[in-house]
Amino acid sequence: MALRSGFLWGFATAAYQIEGAIDKDGRGPSVWDEFCKRPGKIADGSSGEVACDSYNRTAEDVALLKSLGAKAYRFSLSWTRIIPLGGRGDPVNQAGLDHYVRFVDDLLAAGIVPFVTLSHWDVPESLDRRYGGLLNRSEFPLDFEHFARVVFKAMPKVQHWATFNEPWCSSVLGYNVGQFAPGRTSDRSKNPEGDGTTEPWLAAHTLLVAHGRAVKAFRDDFKPVNGGQIGIVLNGDAVFPWDAADPADVNAAQRKLEFTIGWFADPIYHGDYPVSMRKQLGKRLPTFTAEELALVRGSNDYYGMNHYTANYIKNRPGEPSPEDVAGHLDILFHNKNGDCIGPETQSPWLRPCAPGFRDLLGWISRRYGHPIIYVTENGTSLKGENDLPREAILADDFRVRYYDDYVRAMATAAALDGVDVRGYFAWSLMDNFEWHEGYETRFGVCYVDYDNGQTRYPKKSASSLKPLFESLIKQQEQR
Ligand code: GBH
Numbered sequence: 385m386a387l388r389s390g391f392l393w394g395f396a397t398a399a400y401q402i403e404g405a406i407d408k409d410g411r412g413p414s415v416w417d418e419f420c421k422r423p424g425k426i427a428d429g430s431s432g433e434v435a436c437d438s439y440n441r442t443a444e445d446v447a448l449l450k451s452l453g454a455k456a457y458r459f460s461l462s463w464t465r466i467i468p469l470g471g472r473g474d475p476v477n478q479a480g481l482d483h484y485v486r487f488v489d490d491l492l493a494a495g496i497v498p499f500v501t502l503s504h505w506d507v508p509e510s511l512d513r514r515y516g517g518l519l520n521r522s523e524f525p526l527d528f529e530h531f532a533r534v535v536f537k538a539m540p541k542v543q544h545w546a547t548f549n550e551p552w553c554s555s556v557l558g559y560n561v562g563q564f565a566p567g568r569t570s571d572r573s574k575n576p577e578g579d580g581t582t583e584p585w586l587a588a589h590t591l592l593v594a595h596g597r598a599v600k601a602f603r604d605d606f607k608p609v610n611g612g613q614i615g616i617v618l619n620g621d622a623v624f625p626w627d628a629a630d631p632a633d634v635n636a637a638q639r640k641l642e643f644t645i646g647w648f649a650d651p652i653y654h655g656d657y658p659v660s661m662r663k664q665l666g667k668r669l670p671t672f673t674a675e676e677l678a679l680v681r682g683s684n685d686y687y688g689m690n691h692y693t694a695n696y697i698k699n700r701p702g703e704p705s706p707e708d709v710a711g712h713l714d715i716l717f718h719n720k721n722g723d724c725i726g727p728e729t730q731s732p733w734l735r736p737c738a739p740g741f742r743d744l745l746g747w748i749s750r751r752y753g754h755p756i757i758y759v760t761e762n763g764t765s766l767k768g769e770n771d772l773p774r775e776a777i778l779a780d781d782f783r784v785r786y787y788d789d790y791v792r793a794m795a796t797a798a799a800l801d802g803v804d805v806r807g808y809f810a811w812s813l814m815d816n817f818e819w820h821e822g823y824e825t826r827f828g829v830c831y832v833d834y835d836n837g838q839t840r841y842p843k844k845s846a847s848s849l850k851p852l853f854e855s856l857i858k859q860q861e862q863r
Contacts, residue, residue, distance in 0.1 A: 387795050389858045392497055392807035393849065394454035395829065396761050398504035398549065399462040400432045401816040404838075405439035409479040412468025414506035415517065415558075419565035428822035435817045437838045439483070446490050448830065448840060449813065453850035456497040458760055458809045459487075460504035460549065463531055470508025472530035481538050488539050499760070499809070500542050501617065502532055502598065504549040505564065512566055518554065518587035521670070525594035532598035536606040545614040546688050546760065547598050551591040552619050552644055556709050559583035563820050570707060581706040582668050589670040592651055596679030616652070617688030617760045620645040620748070621733075622740025626698035627720040636699035639711035641747065653752040655681045664704050664712060686806070687748060690761035693733065694725050694740030727782075730765035730825045738789035745797040745805065756804050762790055763811035765818075765825045774841070777831050783845040788852060795856045810849060814840050 400416050420431030438445055449457050463470060465480030491498045507517050515523045532547070548554070553564060560580035562569030568578030595616050602614050623640050625633035642650070642658035650658050655677060661669055672680065696716040704712035717725050717735055726735035741762070748757065764786045769777055787810060797803040815828035823834055829846035833839045 386858045387798055387853070387856045388806065390806075391853070391857045392456040392499075392758075393853045393857075394456035394458065394496070394499075394809055395449065395452070395813035396458035396499075396809035396811050397438070397813050397816060398460045398501070398506075399465075400435075400504065400506045401812075401818070402436040402438040402459075402814065403462060404433060404435040404437045406433050408439060409465065409483065410468055410477045411462060411480060412464035412470070412477075413509040414462070414464050415509050415512050415565035416506050418509050418512075419567055422567065425567065426820055426822045428824055430817065430822040432817045434834075434838070436814055436832050436840075441838075442483075442487050442490060444840070445813070446487075446494050446496065448842075449491075449496055450494050452829070452842070452846050454496055456499050456544075456807060456809070457491055457813070458499040458501065458546075460501035460506075461535060462506060463503055464506070464508045466534060467508070467531055468510075470511040470531070471514065471527045474510075476534055481534070484535075485538050488542055492541060497544065498542050499544040499546070499758070499807070500535075500539070501546040501549050501760075502535060503528070503547070505554055505558075507554075507565075517566065518559070518590045519583060521586065521590045521593060524590050525597045528594035529597035529601050533601050533605070536602055536610075540606070540610040543610075543612040544758075545602065545612060546617045547595040547614065548591055549617045549760075550619040550690055551588055551595075551616070551648055554591060555584040555588040559587045560707065560709050580709075584709055585665060585669050588647060589672075589676075592648060592680050593676050595652075596676070596683045599683040600679055613685035613756075615684040615686040615688050615758075616648065617690055618645055618648050619690040619692075619761075620744060621692065622694035622737065622744040623697045624694065624719065624725070624740070626696045626714070626716060630699070632699035633697060636711065636713040637697040640695075640697050640713055640715070641744075643709065643711035645748065646751075649684075649687070649748070649752055651677075651680050652682070652684050653755070660711065664708070668706075684755065686756040686758055687752060688758050688760040689745070689748065690811075691741055691744060691759065692762065692764065692811075693735055694737035696725060728767050730767050730769060731821075734764060736764055736786050736789065738786075738793040741790050742793040742797045742801070745794065745803045746801045749797075749801070749803045754802065754804055756806055758807040758809075759794060759805060760807075760809050761811040762808065763787075763827050763829075765827055769826050770824050774831065774833070777826075778841060778843045780829075780843040780845050783829070783843065784848045787845060787848060791849075791852055791856065808853075810845075
């Protein structure tokens with residue numbers, strides 16, 4: 385089994401989850417700052433106010449990455465550090481921009497390739513107030529394009545860009561379930577407003593068009609001079625039919641992939657939403673105008689894949705509920721025979737099942753014409769990890785095993801299934817603010833001691849990736 389020479393591997397984080405320093409150097413509020421203030425929204429009542437304090441510890445984080453042998457680092461920008469009010473007519477905050485320019489330089493000086501995500505869910509709060517944020521399909525894309533241009537201009541050395549992280553989460557969790565900022569949903573016990581039957585589809589459409597606008601700006605005005613690649617990062621769980629002998633479950637499993645991955649990747653690679661979505665959602669699913677389609681179609685230089693887990697999928701009989709976002713099916717951990725997909729973790733949605741990773745890499749590769757793939761996130765939490773003493777937390781054999789299984793599954797897909805995977809990022813470099821779960825769930829390969837100055841302690845998994853990748857990456861041929 386082998387990965388191509390020059391394969392990039394490293395660790396990933398996101399701005400709101402690690403930076404803290406929410407008021408420093410003129411940063412403006414994002415929808416997550418506001419969401420965290422609302423009682424009951426975050427499990428432990430916490431927020432990203434301090435988090436890992438990474439805004440103040442860039443040198444320490446670069447040194448940590450270097451010590452672990454990372455070839456690359458995926459991080460995201462806080463839009464509101466760079467443009468505090470977010471919009472194209474609003475002032476640029478030079479101090480915030482300079483911070484990231486310096487950080488990129490520091491990474492490059494340490495021999496670490498920066499992989500920059502423009503927006504990992506932390507949409508400017510003012511844009512939400514001004515015109516409804518993601519619910520405004522004409523204004524938001526223009527503001528995002530402007531933000532992207534400011535960043536492209538300031539960071540010509542960055543060769544790997546991602547526009548948005550997991551637009552599925554922003555759309556479904558932010559506008560249907562109400563579990564993520566801005567917390568909109570049809571459920572009036574959770575939020576005074578929102579319509580989960582229409583808003584997620586509109587928010588996703590806006591994100592696709594905004595992605596398309598940023599990509600066009602990059603290709604027209606920056607890529608010809610600076611080079612580099614740009615794409616979007618999509619989440620997707622692997623699927624297995626609940627009853628492999630029942631065509632209805634086999635179809636439902638396919639539909640689940642179309643409702644999560646195809647929703648975004650089909651417009652980008654094929655020029656429209658999946659037929660199964662149009663069939664279920666009808667007019668509630670927006671239609672691309674000719675202008676929008678020209679922006680979206682063909683807008684990926686690579687496919688950014690976030691992947692963690694797998695499910696058994698069972699067809700649901702009868703008519704879909706108007707609130708349904710999954711494709712009218714049940715998402716299960718056990719199949720018809722009672723087999724379990726994988727062991728429990730701290731995350732209710734996550735159970736390790738590495739064979740699903742190989743499968744899904746193949747599915748994406750075939751459906752979208754063998755694109756270049758970067759695995760932009762992969763990792764696991766551990767059941768009860770937060771309750772263990774520190775020495776036990778540092779001996780995270782479960783996570784070591786997870787990475788070993790998943791990375792080997794990826795190498796198999798590359799070697800045997802013709803998947804063009806060129807990079808891999810473990811989620812995460814360190815424990816951090818796990819959104820609505822607060823700090824109770826830890827995804828880091830480094831432990832962060834939140835009670836004692838956010839000190840980082842590498843767990844066993846932190847040093848397990850270097851030898852693993854060294855054994856799998858082809859050595860450059862000597863001539
Ligand atoms: C990633 O999302 C995020 O990019 C990252 O910020 C986060 O810290 C990391 O994972 C760990 O969670 O509500 O039952 O429908 C992970 C992908 C996809 C996981 C959606 C949760 C929702 C399951 N996410 N999924 S459910």
